[in-house]
Amino acid sequence: MPVPDRYSAFYWGHAAEGKLAIQGFEGSDHVQYPPNAVAETPDVDGAPIPVVAAGTGVLYAYTVLHQAFHPAWADSLPYVIGLTELTDHPGIRILTNIVEVDRAKLRSGMPVEVTFEDRGTMRLPQFRPVETGDRA
Template sequence: MELNVKPVPIPDPVSAFYWENAKNGRLTVQGFEGLDIRQHPPGPTPEIPGGGPAGAVPIAVEVSGRGTLYSFTVLRQPFHPGFLDAVPLLIGLTELDDAPGVRIMTNIVEADPDELVIGMPMEVVFEPRADMAIPQFRPVRTP
């Protein structure tokens, strides 16, 4: 394992749409044809009691990438050698504005731990990594 090289996700058939869209600068969540359901992370069935109707067809639903900081933590010890130069590392759960109830866990970038406040507005940014792009959130900056 090479030091200071951040890991990259390994897409599977269920999550491939998410990573492909991220590579193109688009944040998407999973929906299902004919159902008013949005979920993340992607799964093989709708996250409702009973898994939804048989044969529910998954679809990618583009979202704005804007949201509200729901929760966060500050890691002061790297969990992987690729993050040695990134501590303190901010990890947050952002609830999406246009997909209520859907929360995405990512790194929080371009922020100081002391400025983070639950409920603050966030926006997605994409970090190029290998041949992918990793969605991450940062606080919305007003001019």
């Protein structure tokens, strides 16, 4: 379970509402992920603001875990971890599991879309293939 902090509360809060949001800054087009205390670019001093993303992207890189390095994941093997590059924010890559996927069809560049997984009292953004045919 993620532990939200003052800079990430918006991210998990939006996820709870079924929205994917990344960190932007007042008076600037700059966006970044993961959120930080300040903008990771010179000359942007505005306050952090949530920027809601379309929730679509392409799979940048992925791995299939065959060994659990945390006991909570021992029963989930094998599972897929992937970095998704957002369609509307090139260069922004979000790490999630890639769910509802036929592992044999995984490939860099495959279109994916956000979905949300209920976990305890929270909702976690996850990505899944866009084409129904690619789903498991």
